[in-house]
Amino acid sequence: MFGPAVAVTLLSIPPLLLIKYLNYKSNKLSNTLQQEVNKDQFKYMFVTHKNRLCSPHLNTRLICGTNCSYLYLKNILNLINQAQESVCVAMYHLSLDDIYHAILNAHNRGVHVRVIADLVMLTTFGNRVNKLFSKDVPAKAPKIRFGLMHHKFMLIDQKNATNAKVLYGSLNYTVNALINNWEFVLLTNSAHIVKRFSDEFEFLWDNENFAYLGTSNVEIQDASSTEV
Ligand SMILES: [Zn+2]
Numbered sequence: 001m002f003g004p005a006v007a008v009t010l011l012s013i014p015p016l017l018l019i020k021y022l023n024y025k026s027n028k029l030s031n032t033l034q035q036e037v038n039k040d041q042f043k044y045m046f047v048t049h050k051n052r053l054c055s056p057h058l059n060t061r062l063i064c065g066t067n068c069s070y071l072y073l074k075n076i077l078n079l080i081n082q083a084q085e086s087v088c089v090a091m092y093h094l095s096l097d098d099i100y101h102a103i104l105n106a107h108n109r110g111v112h113v114r115v116i117a118d119l120v121m122l123t124t125f126g127n128r129v130n131k132l133f134s135k136d137v138p139a140k141a142p143k144i145r146f147g148l149m150h151h152k153f154m155l156i157d158q159k160n161a162t163n164a165k166v167l168y169g170s171l172n173y174t175v176n177a178l179i180n181n182w183e184f185v186l187l188t189n190s191a192h193i194v195k196r197f198s199d200e201f202e203f204l205w206d207n208e209n210f211a212y213l214g215t216s217n218v219e220i221q222d223a224s225s226t227e228v
Contacts, residue, residue, distance in 0.1 A: 040190040045072045047171065047183035055179045069178040075187065076154075076167065077102045083111050083156045084163060088201045090116040090151035093172040095126035107137045115139040116204055118149035122213070126174075133213045140210045151204075152185075158198040165189045166197045 013021065047069065054069035063071045073096070080087055080102040087106050094100065094117070107113040117129040119141045133139040142149055153168035169185035171177045188194070204210055 041188060042190070043075070043187040045075065045169075045171075045185045045187070047072070047178060047181060049182070051179050058175065058178065072185070073098060073178060076173070079154070079156055079165065079167060079187065080106055082163075085157045085160055086112040086114075086155070088114050088116075088155040088158060088198070088205075090149070090153050090201060090204065091129075091173055092118045092148065092150050092152055093121045093124065093174055094128050095124075096173045096175060096178075097128070099173045100128035100132065103132060104135055104137065107132075107135070113137050114201075114205060116149060116151070116201070116210065117141045117213075119145050120148070130213065139213050140205060141213060142209055143211045144209070146209075153197055153201075155194065155198055155201060158194060158201075161191070164191070164194045164198075166194045168197065 046067065048067075050067065051069045054064060057064055057068055057070040058073065061070060063074070065071075077098055080099070083106050087103060089103065094115075103113060103115070115129055115132055115137060117127075117139060121127055122130055122141055129139050129141075152171055153166060156165045156167075157163040158166075165187060167185060167187045169183065170181075171183040171185045177183050
């Protein structure tokens with residue numbers, strides 16, 4: 001651990017002082033490691049007009065650069081694939097098959113998955129939330145239409161201090177969002193942001209205005225004003 005010169009120096013220090021010194025060094029190292037663990041990380045993903053060129057990359061699975069749409073998709077998939085305990089999705093529109101499969105796989109490997117969807121978007125062509133629900137993934141939507149369930153966020157391992165993350169922004173889980181729109185998503189492990197989104201998800205999940213898809217007695221009055 002120490003070289004001969006350091007060992008001789010340490011031996012020349014009075015024992016009590018030496019213990020104090022070693023304790024100080026140990027605490028300092030421990031604090032530094034803890035700060036590393038607790039360090040907030042932020043990963044930003046912006047979709048711009050340039051991402052239209054990434055359309056083929058979603059099929060070829062080639063990454064053209066740090067702002068590639070396929071890289072963004074891969075980041076989202078990795079997040080779901082690395083979930084150990086829970087995945088909570090509140091998503092206005094979810095039609096990307098890759099994300100559908102990743103969520104279903106997480107559910108099938110024992111991760112506690114819950115999905116909150118928008119009532120009207122459930123009936124939109126390509127929406128995959130009903131399909132997830134038909135495969136026993138717990139999913140809820142508002143019971144009545146009094147506004148859009150317009151959220152776009154996902155929590156990973158929300159109760160796990162070292163692995164908790166939240167992904168939030170404007171991006172629906174659709175091809176259009178990845179290549180045709182101007183969008184923004186932020187991925188962070190920041191504990192207070194994760195906590196706030198986690199509280200909001202639980203509030204929605206337990207809210208009397210939301211019900212499991214199979215049990216909601218839903219009247220869709222006007223599906224024409226949907227957006228993707
Ligand atoms: Zn690309």
